[in-house]
Every structure is written in C-alpha cells, then in structure tokens.
Amino acid sequence: MSKSLRFFLLLTVNFSVIPTSEMHPRRSAQEVLLCDLCETVPLQSHCKPCHINLCINCVGKHISDSSKDHNVVPFIKHIQPTPNYPKCRKHADKHCELHCEECNIPVCSTCISSGKHKGHDISDILEKLSANTESLQKDLEELEKRIYPRYQKMASNVQTEKAELETKYGKLTTDADEQGELLHREITAIVNQRKSAIAEMKTKHLDALNKNTDEITQKMAELKQIMSDLKSILKSNDVSLTSTYKSRNSQFRTLPPKVRVIVPSLSAQKINKDQLNEMFGSLPPLSINTEHGDTMKSAEAVSSPPVKPLLDEPRVTATIDTGYRYRNSVSCLSEDQVWTCGENKTMKLLNLQSKLLTSIQTKSGGLPTDIAVTRDGDLVYTDYRDNTINLIKNKQIQTVITLQGWRPGGVCCTADNDLLVTMDSDDFTQSKVVRYSGSTEKQSIQFDDQGRPLYSSVLNDKYLSENKNLDICVADNEARAVVVVNQSGKLRFRYTGHPSNTEQSFNPYGITTDSQSHILTADYRNHRIHILDQDGQFLRYIHCHLHLPWGLCVDIRDNLFVAECNFAKVKKIQYL
Template sequence: MHPRRSAQYVLLCDLCETVHIQSYCEYCNTYFCMNCVGKHLSDSSKKNTMPCPMNNDSLLLTTQNVRNTLKNIVSYSVRNVTFLSVLPAFQIIIEDTIYAMLKKIINSKAKDIQKDLEELETRIYPRYQEMVSDVQTMKMQLETNCRKMTRADDQRGDRNRKYDIQEIKNKSMAILEEHTDEISHKITKLRQIIQDLKKMLDSNDIFLTSTYKSRNSEFRTLPPKVRITSPNFSSQKINKDQLNEMFGSLSPLSINTEEHNNTMKPQNYTPAIPIEERFPMPQLITTIDTDYSPLYSVTCLSDIEIWIHGYDDTMKLVNLHGKLLKTIQTVSGNAPQDITLKLDGKLVYTDHEARTINIMRNEQMQTMIKLQEWVPLYVCSTSSDDLLVTMVSDNVTQSKVVRYSGFNETQTIQFDDRDRPLYSYGYLKYISENRNLDICVADNAAKSVVVVNQSGKLRFRYTGHPSNTKQSFDPVGITTDSQSHILTADHNNDRIHILDQDGQFLHYIDNCGLDWPCSLCVDTRDNLFVVGNENKVKKIQYTSLP
C-alpha cells in the first residue's frame, strides 16, 4: 500500500514524499524534510514561516489528527522564525517534549478505556444477558401454567375458560416481548461500544483516544424488571342456585415492575439481608423411613409425595409418612442410575447397563431412547420439559451433557471455547437446571461443580470453600431452588454447600445428622430432601427467604 494513501503511516515530507518531516510552514500549511526546507525558503513568491521543527518518531498516527493535535499543544511554538535560526539542541528539546506529551495523553486515556471495557465485558453486559434469560424463564413458566390449566379445564369439560386463559396469556406474552425488545436494544448498543473500544485500543489514533468519553454510567442503570404473576385457579363452593359458578374463577393478570435499586452495585457489594438471616440454622423437619439402604436418588412429585430408588430394580412413590403409594419396575431388570419427573408428572429413569432412557406410560416403563457408544448417567427435567442427561463414552475417555426434546437430541455440551473438555471422565455426574437456565453438573471426579449457560458456554467452576477443614470437596448430588441458589452434596464431608447463581459460596448445611449425603431435591417451598448412606429421606428447612 502506498504510504501516502494508507490510513496510518509515519509522516513524510510533502515535497519529496520519501523523508520524515522535520519542519512545518504555517503559510503554506506544508510539512518538509531538512533537504526540502531550502528549496521552499528560496521561493520568493511565498511568505514562508517555519516555526515548528517536528519529530514523527515511531508513532503511527493519521496525518490530520497529528496536525490538529500539534496545533493545540504547541501553542508556545516559535513563530516567524525560520528553520535556519533554530539551534539543533533546541530542536531536539521541542521534539522530545511534543512526543512525551502525546505519549502521556495516549497512555492515560488507554488506561481509562481498558478499565471501561473490562467493566462492560465482565459486569454490565452479563447482567443484561441475565435479564433476557429471566424473561425467557417467565415466558416458559407462563406457557407451562396456561397449558396445565387448559388441560385441567378439558378434563372437567369446561371449555369456556380456555378463551380467558388464552387472552391472559397473549397479553402477558406481548408485555414480555416488549420488555425483551428493550433489553435487546440495550444489548446491541453494548456490543457495538465494546467492539469500538477494542478497535480503539488496537489502533494508535491519538485523536479518537484523546477525545474518548465514557458511556458506562448510561448502562449501569438497568431497565426495570417486569414481574408477571401467572393466573391460577381458585375453587368456589358449589351453590345450587349458581351452577355456572361451580368451577371457580381465574385470578386477574398481575403485572409489576421492579427497579434495580437505580444502579448496579460494586462487585464486592454486601446484600441487604445478612447471610445469617437468609440462612438461619437449618432445621430437620421430617425423617421418612424406607426399605432401601442405601438410597441413591430422590425427586419430588409434590410437596407431600416423593419418588425414590435404591439398589434394586424398582422405583417407589411414598408420602411424607413413608407410606408406599406406588411401585414401578425397570424395563431391563437393572437398577436405575437416576430418576427425574417431566412437567406432567411422568417418571423418567436412566439405565446405564442397558444404555437406555426410559419413561413411564400407562403405569409402566417404556424405553424412549437407546444409545450407542455412550452410557447415560444422571438426568434432570428442565423448565421447557426437555431432558438433560450426563453421559460417558464406552471407553471412558469422553463425557458430555445432551439435551433431548422428546426423542430428539437438540444440544450437546462437551467442550469450552478453547476446545477443552468441560467435564472429567468419571461416572458420578448429577445434573440440575437453574432458574436462570444455567446447567449445573456436580463433577465428582473433577472435585468441582461445573456451570454453563443455556447455550453451553462455561460460566464458572466451584471447587469448594477455604473453610472446609475436613476432606477435599466431594460433590455428588445437586439441585437448585426458587432463588436460583445451587445446593450440592459434599459426600465425604457430611455437608451441603449453598452457592448463589454466580458460584459465590453462601452457607453450609452441616447439621441435621447428615450421613454421606448423596441425592438432593427441593419442593415448591424450598424445603430440601436429602438421601444418603441410610434408609431415610430427610426433609430440611434451610432458608428464611420467601
């Protein structure tokens, strides 16, 4: 590329176009090298003044930016003095002074730009992404609740309310879509600003750098949260004179906005509610005796009924008093590896020996997926009614998480952005989906909890807490609650770690007589159910949050 026509270059003489500039004529607005100065001054047709010896040194700057900047900086330049009258020593001083001033400006502004870029990438931008995820979660919950209510009305033979439910759903979805568009517009702006800042840092454009103004404060104020309360059905007492009211009524649509306390808080911000108040001393509420010892998995069908399984080929539904309500046998006769429940209450289990994923239909288990070259391990159902399954290859050299929508594999999560494995090659990998749609895996062989976002990008790894004075961190079971807390069973240390959704340690549950805790689940009121190295299920109240 020709040096005169490139976007950035070392400044050259305007006359010969080959040698670095060393002087400037104010009258002609022209730059010269030492060899061309004499020719220019000898031209009697021009009023020539050469006040500013120049040094381009090694800065790669655009011509017009350098000219404008130097005109502002060198206000004290020697005017109406010819280049021939400037002593060489004084020329060097001026050159060094100008270069030092320019370099100082660039370095100072570059630090500010880098600081703003880090805040945008690590703190502000992720918060906007979380807001989008929250709205998506509300959409799915609304869709699920409306579908359940419509199905219930169909079973009762009441089809009139279906139109009311649909109207409420449409209004709610429209509001959530509008809120999503607002956040997405902000995200688009943030992406552009981040891209511009990176380009600015990569360039040496002194004009752009010196005139930079931060816009971070504009985005620290997050858009208000929109909270939509899904409709629910409230029953009415049957009145013989008002049979048309016997099916009850729908609650009105409730829409609220919630401010983010004006602006984002610093990274080390302490929450208003102390940890001690959020997580008081855990209380053992109920101990449920079973005929399994040890128990391997537990999942809640409701607040009063739970599915469990142990060492044999059965899965059992029991109530909080330990009364057996239902027994289901596996298809192959093998013991289940893990169990979960679909949104409609259908039981699903994995069989690692038969390499199958199975579902209950008409009170019997049927195989829905059979794998080749992979062994299914642990499973969880998602808010969108998908299945997330951890699995390991036959030769135990690879591990991954697979998402199934019905019978179809729709997502595989195996490597990070640098093509490195996300998970170890061990067999113990309990899995759970968080309320913000993060996918949480308790990777026992790696001694860590691995959390990725909905698209499979690594968010963080939790490897235990420094206060753990017993054996090394030994994660096994994992679950999440309504506050997006992550709870994981620390098997060898007889305790449960509670983390926030960003992987920050909050509290231990290390009482209540825990004995090698294994599988975990929570009910709708955030009561924790724990099974371990005994024939008991323990129900624990661990939080005071609503």
C-alpha cells in the same frame, strides 16, 4: 422516484446524445451524472466498498490505492430499487445509505467525509436493515409459535377450571342440602348459613379466576398488538422503524401467575341437637393459591422471583423411610410426594408418612442410575445397563433414547421440558452433557473454549441440574468440583469446595437449584450441603445431622429433600 431509480433512467434514456461541452460541469437539463473523482466525465462504474462513482479513466487511479479492497462494477448493475432510505438529520438534502456501528445511527456520505465518524466502523445500511429485519422476524416467530400459544393454553385451562369449579361447588351445595334434610327444622338456619358461606367462597374463587382470565386476556391483547406492529415494520421495510425497534419479548417470556383454587369439603358429624352448629361441619378458610408462571427458555434474563432469605438454622420438617439399604436418589413430584430409587430395580413413589403409593421396576431389571420428574409429572430414569433413557407415563415404560457408544448417568428436566443427561463413553475416556427434546439431540457439551474436557472422564457418578438462569450445573465427583456452564455450554466457573473443608476433600454427589438460583450440592464425605449463589460464591452449609447425603431435589416451595446413602432416609428440610 428513488435516487437510484432516477440514476438508472438517466443512464438508459438519451444518455449518450448530450454533448458534454454544452453541459454545466455538475448538472444539465438531463442531469447527466459525472464521475465523483474528476467531476468532468460521465460516470460508468461504481466501487461498492468505497461508495463512489467513477468514469472509465478514473477506475485505474482509484483501484491503485492498495490500502483498501475494491469491488468496481458497471454502474447500471449497481442500480437497484432500494428501501426508503432515511433523510440525514445533519444534511437535509442527503439520504443515509450508510450506518455508523459505533454511534449506531444512519449516516450519509457527507457525514463520513466530515470526519466526525473518523475511525468508526461503517457498514452498508442495507446490511443493517437485513440484520434488524432478521431480529424482528425471530421475535415475531417466537411470539406467534411459542409465547402466544402458551397464553392461549393458559386461558383455556382457566376456563376448564371454572367449569370444574361449578361442578364441585354444586356437589358441595348438594352435600349441605342432604345434611340439612337429616336435621330437619332445627338445622334450617345453619343450612342457610353454610350455603351462604359456600356461595361467598364460590364467588371469591370465581372472582379470582375471572381476574386471572382478565390478566391473561390483557397480555394476549398486548401480544397481538406487538405482533401486528412487527408485521407492519417488516412490511414497511422502513430502516428508521427497524433501527429504533426495541424487543419486548422478555416481558412476556415469564407467564402470568396462575391462580389455583382449592375447593373445600364439608365435614359432618352425627346429629346432636345441642351441638348442631358444630356437628354440621365447618368450612375451612378460603384458599386461593397463586403459582409463579412458567418461564420459557431464552438467552435474556427473566424477571427475578421474590427474595427468600436463608434461615440461620435450617430444620428437618419430615423424614421418609425409603426401605432401601444404600445409594438413595430422590425427585419431587409434589410438596408431599417424592420418587426414590436405590440399590435395586424398583423405583418408589412415597408420601411424607413413608407410605408406598406406587412402585415401578426398570425394564432391563437393572438398577436405575438416576431419576427425574418432568413438568408433566411423568418419571424419567436412566439405565446404565442397557444404555437407555426411559419415560414412565401412566405406569407404562417407554424407551425414549437408546445410546450407542455412550452410557447415561444423571438426568434432569429443564424449564423448557427438555432433558439434560450426563454420559460416559463405553471406553471410559470421555464424558459430556447432552440436551434432548423428546428423542432428538439438540446440544452436546463436552469441551471448553480451549478444547479441554469440561468433565472428568473416569467412570463416576455425575449429577446435574438446570438453574433458574438457565445455567447447567454438574456435580463431578471424580473432579471434586461443581462445573457450571451457561445455556450455550460456555464454562462460567468451577467450585471446588470451601476452605473450611479440612477433614475430607470436597466430595459432591447430588445437586439441585431453587427459585433464588441458589446451587445446592451434597458433600458426601463431609455430611453436609453446600449452598452457592448463581455465580459460585459460597453462602453457607446445611448440616441437620445428615449422614452421607447423596440425592437432592427441591420442590415448588423451595423445600429441600435430601436422600441419605446408608440410612435409607429422605429428609425434608426448610432452609429458606
């Protein structure tokens, strides 16, 4: 029976019939509870903030101390069934009903009175229990609703890829058979050799996928156990367990690496009896690529990617002719395909050889303000003419958001597949950054802690990017600054250029970030790119004979694509 419940029973069963003259001052056969101050009269009240029991005579004396706020209630109302209070480590006969915030440990009333926690903030342990329980509940909810389902989806995708692997390798084997039939007996040995090589590559591919499956399955098992443990802790209502609980969610927010297999094709030539082995067609080396797992949004830090040092001399590896005359923006679809937009209503998907793969015209007929590619590979564009944010899926334009009183500017897609959009008010007096999940506004970032505007209000081009540490980086051309806030919208720093900018002042336009959390911004008038670390410290420039660089993006291999404004070119640059 808990202490509080026993107190309640003592007060309600024969409490008034026991003469105080026949009782020991502090105990009796019925354990009548006495006032903590006078220690002679049965208690009737309880002061919650002071955690002290009082008789009716001592209530007035107690509350006369005006240095504290008192809340005296009938003792019976104070009695409630309580959680399993931990026993005090210092005083074995006491239970800890309080919590020392500075020492972060449960304490009993004797601990407090001993003076060891003098000056420390003391709280009710029930409040601490409530806070810890809420934290556990949030962890469990994130594991159940966000993290574990992503692992399930990954596991399902790997199984699908294994099934497709069987089909593709089956076709590859059939191709080898057909080529072998044309060459008859002379080619039999080569056919068997190629089929053996195919089977070996297939085995290695399957081994790689099975290993990936085992890793994901192991993580899922760990997640299940953690979720089960959290449920047990929450159900037990045990303060000791909740106080010592340490969250492991951050370990699982970065998903395991995803293995991608590339099935080779069989290249064949016309039959030449003297060169059968060469003409049959060779298989390229086995290729198994592993992509870094997606990172789900969280306030906690995630594991760092492999370090890629900056090259001393960045180099241009490809140049794409876009066909535009000026104002060129760019967004990567893959390592060799980029979406571009310029001075007209047409958005173009081009490869590294400048070949036009797809073109889409804006719904309004006006030029797109900015473009971005979502994590699903769809194109998003903002339209300043009709105040819309649009999604292009399967070549069909869907207007996701229509703004009232605001005009959209720069747009980017976040790690959590949200959209971040810069926008100006219709009267050009205000600017802000808004986060959308689908068509729902989740966050608006406009002022700093002192209520001052974060961004310039004059109509100008503002581009933005989300960094790997979840900072939001905005290139504010009018302010001549890169403005960086954290995930909550709190200002971290402003970068206004390097002292070496002597010819022209810092003139930022396009901005992007890479796997190292570098911030790269186009310095338009100075014909170069600034590379900063995640804390705004200047690292170096990229020149590469750039002329009026405007739009920027980085692909999954950290290749930089720079769209030049007047030359209608997009340059692919290796800088890491």
